[in-house]
Amino acid sequence: MQLTNRWGVFYDASMTTPSLERFNIGVNTPAGRLNTVLDVPTGFVPITSIVPLTRRLGEEILKLEEHQSRSSGRAVSCRMGCAACCRMLVPLSPPEAFSLLEYVEQLPEERQAAIGRNLAASKAELAAQGVLHRLESVADAERPIPDEELEPINRAYYALRHPCPFLENEMCSIYEARPAACRELLVTSPADLCHNFVDNPVEPIPVSVRIGTVLGLVWATVSESAPRLIPLPLALEWARTHRAAAAKRWAGAHLIDRMLDTLWRVLSQGFETGARGEGREARD
Numbered sequence: 001m002q003l004t005n006r007w008g009v010f011y012d013a014s015m016t017t018p019s020l021e022r023f024n025i026g027v028n029t030p031a032g033r034l035n036t037v038l039d040v041p042t043g044f045v046p047i048t049s050i051v052p053l054t055r056r057l058g059e060e061i062l063k064l065e066e067h068q069s070r071s072s073g074r075a076v077s078c079r080m081g082c083a084a085c086c087r088m089l090v091p092l093s094p095p096e097a098f099s100l101l102e103y104v105e106q107l108p109e110e111r112q113a114a115i116g117r118n119l120a121a122s123k124a125e126l127a128a129q130g131v132l133h134r135l136e137s138v139a140d141a142e143r144p145i146p147d148e149e150l151e152p153i154n155r156a157y158y159a160l161r162h163p164c165p166f167l168e169n170e171m172c173s174i175y176e177a178r179p180a181a182c183r184e185l186l187v188t189s190p191a192d193l194c195h196n197f198v199d200n201p202v203e204p205i206p207v208s209v210r211i212g213t214v215l216g217l218v219w220a221t222v223s224e225s226a227p228r229l230i231p232l233p234l235a236l237e238w239a240r241t242h243r244a245a246a247a248k249r250w251a252g253a254h255l256i257d258r259m260l261d262t263l264w265r266v267l268s269q270g271f272e273t274g275a276r277g278e279g280r281e282a283r284d
């Protein structure tokens with residue numbers, strides 16, 4: 001069986017198990033076509049159940065970008081042990097915040113306690129620097145915050161070079177559960193430029209689709225709330241406060257359909273922006 005949704009993403013149901021249905025999907029991206037499989041839960045599931053597979057889609061799309069960049073002589077220069085980018089403000093979609101809380105709550109108690117201490121110390125430092133209340137206003141906003149308002153907050157945070165509360169000995173302590181935004185930042189410029197992303201000519205790999213944005217929009221649709229992104233230092237606290245919302249369930253196929261529609265819409269906007277950009281370059 002092959003179905004095509006209104007955005008042109010095709011699904012092909014090829015295999016079923018009692019709790020999962022496997023679909024082949026094809027997605028056109030600016031870096032080429034991605035053909036992959038999705039295992040869709042057949043029952044009613046919480047929003048967190050679509051986080052791993054949506055992140056994987058994002059990583060597979062990013063691999064196409066990486067491949068394209070490498071083919072043009074610009075290989076990724078990021079290396080293990082380099083955590084220069086872990087001083088930037090990381091935004092999480094609500095589904096990712098819920099997932100992170102699930103992940104942390106299944107860790108041994110002493111790890112949870114250490115994470116709690118790190119987060120408390122991080123908040124105290126951010127409060128002392130006058131940035132915490134600005135992050136709280138982002139997490140609690142009941143309206144989408146435009147980029148012009150977010151930009152000065154991002155800059156104020158980055159000016160502190162405040163290490164992520166999950167960074168331990170310059171290594172990510174939640175590597176397998178790290179947010180999509182962390183997975184999406186790869187550079188091709190020399191690593192020593194990364195100590196100053198603002199003034200140095202750092203060259204990131206283009207990101208065709210931000211998975212945090214996709215998951216945030218899916219959550220806004222199914223929960224009928226404003227699209228929001230939550231600053232990482234506040235994500236666990238935010239997820240605890242909204243536990244009741246995290247417990248809601250939807251048909252797995254419905255969530256996947258919403259996610260693919262949103263993914264394609266965001267990709268289409270990127271294509272349109274790219275086409276306009278090329279048109280502008282042609283005119284200049």
Ligand code: SF4
Pocket residue numbers: 083085086087090164165166167168171172173174175178179182
């Ligand atoms: S979550 Fe991990 S990868 Fe992301 S900023 Fe924090 S330490 Fe770095």
